[in-house]
Amino acid sequence: MMSAASSQRAQPVRLTTPRFLLRNLLPEDASDRYLSWASDSDVMAPLNAPVVHMTRQQLAGYISSFDAVTRFLIGIFLRDGNRHIGFYMIETDPIHCLASFSVVIGDKEFWGKKVVMETRPALLDHFFEHRGIEKIFGLPLARNIPAIFNYKAEGWQLEGILKGHRRSITGGNRLDQMQFAMLKDEWRARRKQT
Amino acid sequence: MTPAEDLSNAREILAGVLDLSADTIGDDSSIGNVEEWDSLAHVRLLFEIERRLKRELSPVEIASIASLADIDRILALGAA
Numbered sequence: 001m002m003s004a005a006s007s008q009r010a011q012p013v014r015l016t017t018p019r020f021l022l023r024n025l026l027p028e029d030a031s032d033r034y035l036s037w038a039s040d041s042d043v044m045a046p047l048n049a050p051v052v053h054m055t056r057q058q059l060a061g062y063i064s065s066f067d068a069v070t071r072f073l074i075g076i077f078l079r080d081g082n083r084h085i086g087f088y089m090i091e092t093d094p095i096h097c098l099a100s101f102s103v104v105i106g107d108k109e110f111w112g113k114k115v116v117m118e119t120r121p122a123l124l125d126h127f128f129e130h131r132g133i134e135k136i137f138g139l140p141l142a143r144n145i146p147a148i149f150n151y152k153a154e155g156w157q158l159e160g161i162l163k164g165h166r167r168s169i170t171g172g173n174r175l176d177q178m179q180f181a182m183l184k185d186e187w188r189a190r191r192k193q194t
Numbered sequence: 195m196t197p198a199e200d201l202s203n204a205r206e207i208l209a210g211v212l213d214l215s216a217d218t219i220g221d222d223s224s225i226g227n228v229e230e231w232d233s234l235a236h237v238r239l240l241f242e243i244e245r246r247l248k249r250e251l252s253p254v255e256i257a258s259i260a261s262l263a264d265i266d267r268i269l270a271l272g273a274a
Contacts, residue, residue, distance in 0.1 A: 112234030142253035145240055146233035152260045153225045161253045176253045 010068040015122045021077040022119055024068050025087060027060035029075060033084060035059055037106030046144045047104065050169050070094060076105070076119055085110045088123060097134040099127050103147075116150045125191070128184045135183050141166065142176035155190050156180040204266035207246070211238040224261035239265070247272035 012024040037043045038052045038059075054062070066073040072090040077083065085107035092099045101123070105115055127133040140147035142161065151158075159181050164174030201221060208223065209216040212230040225231050236259075243265065244251055251259075255268055 112232045114232055116233075142256060145237045145256065148256060149225065149233040149236040152257075158257050161257070178253065178257060 012068050013072060013074050013123075013126060015126055016079060017118045017122050019079060020085075020115065020119050021079050021082070022074050022088070022122060023077070024066070025063045025073045025075040027063050029084065030056045030059035030063060031084065032056070034106070037104065040106070042108065043104065043106050045170075046141065046147070047102075048141055048166055048169055048175060074123070076115060083107070086115065088120075090123070090127070092127070092131065092133060094132070097132055099131075099133045099136045101136055101138050111146070117153060120150070120154065124182060124187050128187055133184070135181060137179055137181040139177050139179055142178055148178065148180075151180040154182075155186070156182045157186070201262055201266045203269055204262050207242050207269075208239065208262055208265060211235050211242055219262060221262065226260075243268060243272075 013022060014024075015022040035054060035056065038054060041051050044051050063073055065071070066089075070092045072088070072092075074088040074090065075084055076086040076088070078085060086103065086105040088101060088103045090099055090101055101120070103116055103120070105111060124136060127136060137159070138147070138151060138156070139162075140151065142148075157180065159179045162177040162179065165177040166175040167173075168175050205216050205219045208231075209219050212219075212228065212235055214230060219228075223231075225236070240251060240256060240259065243259075246269070249272070251268070255271075258264055259268060
């Protein structure tokens with residue numbers, strides 16, 4: 001028997017919040033602006049991801065690799081002016097009705113502007129209520145303090161600390177990682193309170 | 195060292211990183227009820243706690259800080 005999630009066909013995400021539009025990225029979204037984030041160590045370091053220098057064509061190919069069935073690359077755009085400021089990468093496991101979330105705010109002008117606090121609830125609502133997902137988790141590095149702040153402020157539960165789970169791309173030392181999670185029932189209960 | 199009954203050290207640190215007057219920081223202040231407490235302020239807060247304790251916070255400590263009372267507890271444990 002197929003789960004609710006696995007029976008879905010590819011359907012792009014398109015959601016709005018007071019300040020932002022969230023929608024699946026398209027190959028034509030491969031801009032110099034987007035490319036600059038991948039080559040900015042300030043943006044990539046908290047993710048323990050290497051700085052990369054890609055062409056627009058390579059970035060467009062990367063964007064195309066997300067199928068909007070189980071892998072989603074969702075851009076965050078200003079509703080006022082359509083400026084692209086960041087993105088979510090979401091991968092789902094239809095068998096277990098799980099989804100992993102990660103987010104990058106590439107535009108530094110929006111760091112500390114509560115972008116994640118405004119946008120992620122819309123995505124949680126969507127994936128829990130319309131995509132058959134029952135549990136969502138995130139895996140920030142233990143020193144990614146802005147990410148940890150956002151998880152705690154949204155009421156995600158810390159499920160564990162994975163000791164030495166990643167190798168630093170800069171120093172080679174082992175890095176701790178945290179697992180935060182939100183269950184569908186927990187999210188619904190939290191939504192009722194607010 | 196035990197947690198300060200008046201939370202004075204924690205209040206001073208939090209007010210400093212939020213650029214607020216200490217008397218505006220209530221005893222129940224937390225990441226959910228102080229508008230100025232955003233992700234960048236949280237970075238400044240944890241760095242200031244580490245500077246005062248003269249050591250890095252552990253992942254467990256980092257994950258536990260979400261309120262004025264949490265800051266006070268970490269300061270007390272760190273100085274023990």
